[in-house]
Amino acid sequence: MRLTMVGTGYVGLVTGVCLANSGNEVTCLDVDPEKIAKLEKDICPIYEPGLTELMVKNRQAGRLQYTLDKKKAYQSAQMIFICVGTPSDDKGHTDMTYVDTAAADIALAIKELGPDAEPKIVVVKSTVPVGTTFRVKQRIKEIVGDIPFHVADNPEFLKEGDAVNDFNKPDRVVVGVESEEVGEKFKDLYDPFVRNGHPVFIMDVLSAEMVKYASNNFLATKISFINEMANLCEAYGANINRVREGMCSDTRIGHAFLHPGLGYGGSCFPKDTLACIMMGDKAGVTTQVSNAVHGTNERQRNLFFNKILAHFGGEAGLQGKRLAFWGLAFKPRTDDIRKAPALTLIRKALGYGAVCQGFDPVAADNVRKEMGDTLSLCDDMYQCARDCDALIISTDWPEFKSPDFEKLGQVMKSKVIFDGRNLYRRQHLGEIGFHYYSVGRSPVKPV
């Protein structure tokens, strides 16, 4: 099939590349000339393991091209996937500008082709408030009149850092359609990806849109829940790691997404939880669970930061202290720094006069663009910790899991670690002379 991806971000690029790899002819469209220039040189504008290799292979095979030319991209496609950003403000209002612009551009291209062209299928792949696909349909219809076209919703469930694998082997594919005929097209498109027997669910458009919010909101709920349990553990001297083991071995509960930490970040969970709250407000439906999940998540970073403050004797104590931060993106194996917990902590620390230096295996360039020279970025994790009064760990990159503690102790000014991912054995850290704080476990002092 001839497909166009609107937007070459984490979702659009991965989707386009993987669908080209299954034999489709794919055009990836973006409005950002810098991104397209990089892509045309086979440079991947995001960090995503395995993506560059597939980009090169499929471009060389002639199945994948990149363009800024909207008209050509839209007119040549049988299916158009809208994969643009849908950011939200702090209250959860979704910014529909990018979706609306794409819809208007698509409509103009369809109109110019006229009524005899094959009807296009316009697919909303972005995560959108329920009803958006019909809003897109309405916007296109206002411009094209009676020229036929179809709409569909096809939410994406890939995880950054493992996106290629997730797209190629999805747990499920969800598609919302208005006709059986369009549903069949999606079954053909996704057939190569579900040979493992995983299902393609064809359903109505509104339910498909809601599946995405319900899924992300549930995962966010698990994270806030375990963080609340961790906080109770700390208050009563229990150890959340032991509690997790005891709790999660129950097959009804399971282990996934029940790791305590600094709360969720990234471009999806925070906005999708807020979007549910906003959709509830608009419809007069109370969303107490979503509200609590969001509130718990916001508090979690503050609680962690309060441990840092308390260690240094309060706000004034942070003035002039040098802090090292390991892990700056919102999670490991991605360069995405949107709503990253580390950046919240860094901004707070800077606000109290601390001097901050950071290390991340892949996110430094994005941090530099966002934070300028407010913090120093290091190429090496030990260099980052040099002369620091404390080390703060925000993500669990593999290299952070077993550092050379002797070297770390030698380069740091004070042997103090605030671990937001519970990477180390507490007792051991105390024995080798560290002051060690983690989440849901009592702090240890050097023995």
Ligand SMILES: NC(=O)c1ccc[n+]([C@@H]2O[C@H](COP(=O)([O-])OP(=O)(O)OC[C@H]3O[C@@H](n4cnc5c(N)ncnc54)[C@H](O)[C@@H]3O)[C@@H](O)[C@H]2O)c1
């Ligand atoms: N990032 C994820 O892990 C993930 C997972 C599932 C779903 N989603 C959802 O997918 C959507 C996209 O997310 P993302 O992280 O890929 O966003 P992103 O910000 O990485 O990428 C969006 C891209 O769209 C481009 N764009 C904007 N307007 C355009 C237009 N009119 N024409 C062509 N290109 C245009 C931008 O330049 C940008 O490159 C969001 O709704 C998000 O919630 C994201």
